[in-house]
Amino acid sequence: MIRKTRICVTCKVEKGIESGTMNDNWQTPPDNLEISPRHVDVWLTSTEKGEAQIRAYAMSLSKAELARAQKFRSKTGYREYITTRGLLRQVLSETAGLDLAGVDFMYGEHGKPCLDARVSGKTVAFNVSHSHGLALVALTPGGRLGVDLEKIRPEVEWRELAGRYFAEAEFRALENRPQGDGLRAFFACWTRKEAFVKALGAGVSYGLNQFDVSVGPEEDYAALTIRSQDEDADGWLVKNLPVPDSHVAALAVDRPACGFRLWHVGHKL
Numbered sequence: 704m705i706r707k708t709r710i711c712v713t714c715k716v717e718k719g720i721e722s723g724t725m726n727d728n729w730q731t732p733p734d735n736l737e738i739s740p741r742h743v744d745v746w747l748t749s750t751e752k753g754e755a756q757i758r759a760y761a762m763s764l765s766k767a768e769l770a771r772a773q774k775f776r777s778k779t780g781y782r783e784y785i786t787t788r789g790l791l792r793q794v795l796s797e798t799a800g801l802d803l804a805g806v807d808f809m810y811g812e813h814g815k816p817c818l819d820a821r822v823s824g825k826t827v828a829f830n831v832s833h834s835h836g837l838a839l840v841a842l843t844p845g846g847r848l849g850v851d852l853e854k855i856r857p858e859v860e861w862r863e864l865a866g867r868y869f870a871e872a873e874f875r876a877l878e879n880r881p882q883g884d885g886l887r888a889f890f891a892c893w894t895r896k897e898a899f900v901k902a903l904g905a906g907v908s909y910g911l912n913q914f915d916v917s918v919g920p921e922e923d924y925a926a927l928t929i930r931s932q933d934e935d936a937d938g939w940l941v942k943n944l945p946v947p948d949s950h951v952a953a954l955a956v957d958r959p960a961c962g963f964r965l966w967h968v969g970h971k972l
């Protein structure tokens with residue numbers, strides 16, 4: 704059964720986020736926070752938790768999630784998965800009023816988790832991402848939503864990957880970035896593209912060269928151009944998320960007028 708615990712921000716003790724690279728864009732959530740149709744709520748957490756917290760998160764997961772967790776060969780993968788799912792369930796419970804005890808998520812054709820509205824009685828769009836010690840959970844009542852977080856890894860052959868997977872305009876824009884900025888711009892572009900295809904639920908099967916995003920890491924919002932007729936770029940917002948400098952993150956949502964609330968979370972379970 705999911706534990707009904709208050710989300711308690713313990714920024715000072717969160718390993719990794721305490722490192723000084725964190726910025727004050729991420730706020731302490733107020734008591735009794737509720738999701739709102741005017742906002743997307745985004746939660747950032749370190750996944751480097753103590754054993755007690757990992758155990759407490761694990762207790763909130765379904766049997767199927769626990770079985771999946773057991774399949775991770777690395778301890779890091781195991782902990783990231785448990786933390787992200789645990790936080791997702793906690794936030795859905797506390798801010799969307801959903802009692803998900805024993806309830807499994809449903810999965811779309813390409814593996815996107817969602818809620819069965821017949822069971823939950825509510826429509827809540829959510830998405831998660833985790834990478835090398837950090838995790839993001841994003842949610843809002845309804846619509847389509849995707850989030851992506853990546854650690855900036857210098858060993859990545861970004862020119863080769865961009866040339867192979869990105870649209871031509873993106874590749875050219877990356878080539879034209881100032882000296883030394885290409886890698887970060889590549890990851891900014893990557894997370895924006897991933898966030899968009901995750902919002903659609905299609906993953907990379909959508910075709911990463913079927914749409915363009917702007918690549919400047921300094922942009923709060925990315926420009927989006929969609930080639931196919933099935934989506935209208937004006938109906939989307941692709942936002943940069945100000946995560947610690949070690950990572951880059953983006954969020955895509957099909958509600959261009961909505962605002963964002965960024966919450967920095969630690970847990971006392």
Ligand SMILES: CC(C)(COP(=O)(O)OP(=O)(O)OC[C@H]1O[C@@H](n2cnc3c(N)ncnc32)[C@H](O)[C@@H]1OP(=O)(O)O)[C@@H](O)C(=O)NCCC(=O)NCCS
Nearest residue numbers: 813814815816831832833851852893896901904905906907
């Ligand atoms: C899920 C996917 C869309 C992104 O995966 P990722 O970036 O490796 O991992 P993230 O941490 O960002 O996201 C994983 C989470 O997204 C969710 N997810 C899974 N499939 C999804 C889908 N089709 N759409 C949206 N979300 C999905 C899950 O909750 C998953 O978390 P979990 O495994 O802990 O349950 C993956 O299927 C994919 O296509 N990866 C390809 C990555 C790639 O080659 N990118 C090229 C550069 S652009």
